[in-house]
Amino acid sequence: xxxxxxxxxxxxxxxxxxxxxxxxxxxxxxxxxxxxxxxxxxxxxxxxxxxxxxxxxxxxxxxxxxxxxxxxxxxxxxxxxxxxxxxxxxxxxxxxxxxxxxxxxxxxxxxxxxxxxxxxxxxxxxxxxxxxxxxxxxxxxxxxxxxxxxxxxxxxxxxxxxxxxxxxxxxxxxxxxxxxxxxxxxxxxxxxxxxxxxxxxxxxxxxxxxxxxxxxxxxxxxxxxxxxxxxxxxxxxxxxxxxxxxxxxxxxxxxxxxxxxxxxxxxxxxxxxxxxxxxxxxxxxxxxxxxxxxxxxxxxxxxxxxxxxxxxxxxxxxxxxxxxxxxxxxxxxxxxxxxxxxxxx
Ligand code: ADP
Ligand code: MG
Numbered sequence: 001x002x003x004x005x006x007x008x009x010x011x012x013x014x015x016x017x018x019x020x021x022x023x024x025x026x027x028x029x030x031x032x033x034x035x036x037x038x039x040x041x042x043x044x045x046x047x048x049x050x051x052x053x054x055x056x057x058x059x060x061x062x063x064x065x066x067x068x069x070x071x072x073x074x075x076x077x078x079x080x081x082x083x084x085x086x087x088x089x090x091x092x093x094x095x096x097x098x099x100x101x102x103x104x105x106x107x108x109x110x111x112x113x114x115x116x117x118x119x120x121x122x123x124x125x126x127x128x129x130x131x132x133x134x135x136x137x138x139x140x141x142x143x144x145x146x147x148x149x150x151x152x153x154x155x156x157x158x159x160x161x162x163x164x165x166x167x168x169x170x171x172x173x174x175x176x177x178x179x180x181x182x183x184x185x186x187x188x189x190x191x192x193x194x195x196x197x198x199x200x201x202x203x204x205x206x207x208x209x210x211x212x213x214x215x216x217x218x219x220x221x222x223x224x225x226x227x228x229x230x231x232x233x234x235x236x237x238x239x240x241x242x243x244x245x246x247x248x249x250x251x252x253x254x255x256x257x258x259x260x261x262x263x264x265x266x267x268x269x270x271x272x273x274x275x276x277x278x279x280x281x282x283x284x285x286x287x288x289x290x291x292x293x294x295x296x297x298x299x300x301x302x303x304x305x306x307x308x309x310x311x312x313x314x315x316x317x318x319x320x321x322x323x324x325x326x327x328x329x330x331x332x333x334x335x336x337x338x339x340x341x342x343x344x345x
């Protein structure tokens with residue numbers, strides 16, 4: 001797995017570029033000719049073995065796929081179109097070229113349908129576990145990007161697709177008891193949603209190009225935390241109705257078999273990669289048209305409130321309660337203790 005030969009192979013197999021790329025893999029930096037009238041979008045995302053994934057619950061192709069979706073989803077949440085990606089890896093000993101090729105197959109399987117080109121990266125050995133970091137570059141018409149900061153009281157709160165599937169899929173992979181009571185089709189659906197989620201590029205783009213959303217975010221850490229981000233950055237409160245949350249039949253069946261509340265799976269479950277967006281009253285009629293033609297369902301789950309309202313939810317009995325912040329956070333028990341590997345400079 002000599003570095004130079006590996007990069008050459010990856011470049012030959014996966015590095016084909018389009019006409020706007022003046023220089024792709026092979027020089028010191030990629031060179032891209034930007035288009036007029038567009039704002040550039042740049043995002044990056046890191047997956048660390050043992051933190052974001054375990055070798056036991058995903059193949060390398062799945063891992064590549066998911067890494068690409070995490071970045072695509074960030075572009076989608078800002079209403080952009082993805083164009084290029086750079087892939088940085090730290091590879092532990094014992095990896096063969098074919099394993100890296102599988103990882104890139106997954107990366108490209110997620111990126112290719114959206115026209116994403118591989119234009120570079122960096123490669124290193126790792127002393128402990130696989131690290132995979134992607135950087136994705138996209139574009140949006142100047143001034144049209146969706147941000148987290150534009151929600152206003154009275155706006156409707158919408159989500160795409162269904163929530164909780166990815167966490168249900170992960171639980172199925174981690175322990176089997178409830179799995180025994182689920183149909184094979186439901187099991188395959190939930191595990192598929194965990195391993196190969198969808199990035200809602202088409203919906204994000206429709207929202208930005210028609211100016212329909214006042215704010216947007218992708219649900220990568222769980223509904224409760226990602227809604228809290230919108231509220232904080234827009235300086236507003238929010239009320240959601242748990243009875244309106246969209247669930248797949250498979251997720252409902254999993255929740256029933258595991259004696260869990262599907263709403264909890266949605267509130268805390270990261271990695272659904274659905275979009276959460278807010279719609280001003282003036283755009284409500286037009287959003288209904290979008291929903292009819294969308295790539296997936298879009299469901300209204302609540303309303304933006306003034307900041308003093310805070311974050312609340314109507315529970316299954318219709319009672320108004322404080323929204324618990326159960327979504328995933330790194331370092332929520334403090335930073336790791338000192339004494340590990342340290343930087344000597
Ligand atoms: P440098 O020493 O300047 O970092 P490298 O030898 O790391 O150069 O990289 C050479 C070329 O290969 C660059 O164009 C870089 O973007 C690309 N590259 C390196 N690693 C990867 C990778 N894992 N995937 C895709 N391209 C890569
Ligand atoms: Mg390098």
